[in-house]
Amino acid sequence: MALTPLTWKMLPPMTVTTSTVHGILDTIYNCGRQTTYVDGTLKSSSSTSWTWNRDNTNSINTGSTTAVYARPTTSNPSLLSQSTILIGSTSAPVAIKYAKTGGGDVWVTSKIMAGLGKGSGSYLNWNVLGSSGTGTPFTSGEFTGYLSIASTSVSITTIMIFESQEALAIFGLDNSGSVRAGLFSGAFIDPLSSDLANAESDGRLYGISGLGAYTTTGINTGWLSGGVGATYQDILTYYSSGGSPLPTACVFNPGAGSVRYFGRPIAYTSPSSSFVTPAGDIPRIPIQIVYFTTVITGFSGQLREMYLTRSGAMGSSLYELGTTHGYFISSTTSSFNDSILLKA
C-alpha cells in the first residue's frame, strides 16, 4: 500500500555571498532557517518544516561553517529519526566514511558532500573515522557515508531548498541559472510494501542522491533521457562507471546500516513543453526506482510526489487559479528542459 502523500514546499531562493565551501554551507543554513515558504505560508506552522543547524566550531576549520545538518519536524511521521548533513572544509578530514565504496567519490577541498543518518542521535562531529565503527557524525544510529553534491570549482551563486514532511531537496545554481549542485535526501522512495525485506519498520526507505561534483557542467538538460547505465549528468541515479566524480544514489538496506545503490530503470524521451494533453492538462507520471550496480538487482519503489512532467524552468511554480500545484526541478532557470515536479 502506498505511503501517506508528501507535500513539497519551496523556500525562498537565497543568494550565496561567498562561493566557497564555507560560504555555500552558510547559505544553505540560512536558506533552511527562513520562516516562510515562497507560497507565503509560515514554516513554523507547517508539517513540512525541517530544523536546520550548523557546525562552525569544528577544529578542522575553526570559525568557519564546515557542516550543516537538518532533521524533519518531530511531529511528522519520520519514525526513524533521520538526519541529513552537508559538509565541506579547506583542511583534510580524517578518513571519513563515503557512500561510494572503492573510491571515486572522496573529499577534496572544492567539494560539498552530504550524508544521511537514520536512528540518529544528536550531532557530534562530522570529522570522524569511517574506518572504525559506523562513521556517523551523530551520537548514534546508522550513516550512509558521504557523497558529492557539488564542486565549488564553479561559482555557485544561488541556493534553492525544497522541504516535505519526510524528505528534502537542495540545489545550487551558478550565475547563469544552471544547476551545479543537487541533493535529494530522506524518505523519498515509497517501496509500496510493508514487508521488512522491502521497507524499514516504518514502511519507508531512507536514501540520498547527489549530483556528483562536475566542474564543467551541471545537470544535463535531457537528464530524464538517462537512467541506469546511461552517461548523462543525472540525479536520482547511481553511476557505476565513467569519469569521476559521478552521481551517487543509495538507500539504507531495510533494518541495516549498509546501503544499496539505486537508479531509474526508465528513460523518458525528453518531454517538451508539448508534453500536455490536447486540452492542455499537465501530466504527472510516477517515477520508478530500482536497485542497481552494473545491472538491475531489484525493484525499490516509486518516488514520493516527485513526478515526470512537461519541460519547465528550475524553481518555477506550477500555479493555477490561485493554487500552487508544485515546483519544477530541471537543469536551469533560463530555459525549459527535462523536469520533475515536486507536488505541493
Place this chain on the structure above:
Amino acid sequence: MALAPLTWRMLPPITVTTPNSIHTLLNAIYTAGTSLVYADSEDRTASVNTKWTWYLDNTATPNTGSTTAVYAEPPAVGSAMGQKIIVCGSVAVPASTLRYQKEATTYVASRPLVGIAKSAGTYTHWTDAVSSSATSTPFTSGEFSGYATTGDLGTAAYATVYMYECQEAVAVFAVVAGVVRMAFVAGAFIDCFSTNTLNVETDGRIYGLTSLKNTTSGMDVSFLSTAATVNPLFMGNATALNTNCFFFAPGLATTKNGARLTTFASSLGTFTAPNGNIPLVPIQLNYQASGNYAGQLREIFATRPGILGNTVNDGTTDKGYLAGYSSTTSGHAILFKK
C-alpha cells in the same frame, strides 16, 4: 479521473492446423475467440463483461470458401462507441488495393492485417475498405482506421495463437518457432484520465491499436525499450516499414500515431522487490508527432521479464498474464492484469 479498471482474461492457446496459411491462422484466431472457457477453465459464456463475440467470413472473394476475415465486438460494457476489430488476409491478392493505415503498405499473404472501427455498422466484406475511398470501411457505417500490419508469419509452420480479452480491448499473439511473429492489441486500452473531449471520445475512452511490423524476425526481445524501427509494441510512426501504434483522434475519423514515452532499460535484470514482489509499472503513451500526452495503458503493465502465455499467480490467485516476444524464452514482458 481514471476509467474503471479492466479485467484481462486469457483464452486457451490454439494450435494452428495445417495446411499452413493465412486462412488456417484466421481460423485459429476465431477458434480462440469462440472458446467456451478461459485458460483457467472458468466458464466464458457466463463472463458477460469480458467476453468478446467473434465472427468469421469465408464467403468473400478472393479465396471464397476459406476464412479471409474474422471480426469481433466487445461485450455490452465496452461497446459505447460501437467499436469492432477485424483481422484479415487471403492467399490470393485482393482485386482492389486495400485501404491501409499507412498508404505505402504492400499486400503479402503471410502478413495478417488488422483494423479497428468505431460506430461500426454491420460487417460487409473486408475488401470493401479500399484505398480509392478514404472513408471506406468493412462495415456498413462508422469510422475505420484502415488496415495495419501485424507482422509476417513467413513460411515456417505456424504454431500457436494466444488471445487475451477484457471489457474494452483484445490482444492476439501468434507464435512461429517459439517467437512472436504476429501481435496486436486493439480497443480502448488507453486512459487519458480526462473527460475533456479534446482528450477523449464522448465516452471518456481513446480507441486505438498497436501491432508489429512486417518482418519474419519477430517481435523484439526488448520491446519495451526499442524504437518503432526494431519491432516493439506501443510505438508507431508514419513509416510503412515500422511498427504501428495509433488511435482515433477524439471525435474524428482520423488517427494519430502514438509512441511509448517510457523507454525501459534493455536489460531489466532482477526486476522484483527484495521479498519477491513483482512490480507493475504503468506504461505511458504520447502523440508521436506533437509530443502531447495521450494517456496510460489500461491494466497493461511493464513487469519482470517473462514468457508469453505464462500466468502470474501469488500462490492462490491468478494476478495476470505475461506477454513477451517468445513462448519459450524470457524477455521484456507486459502483464495483462486480471
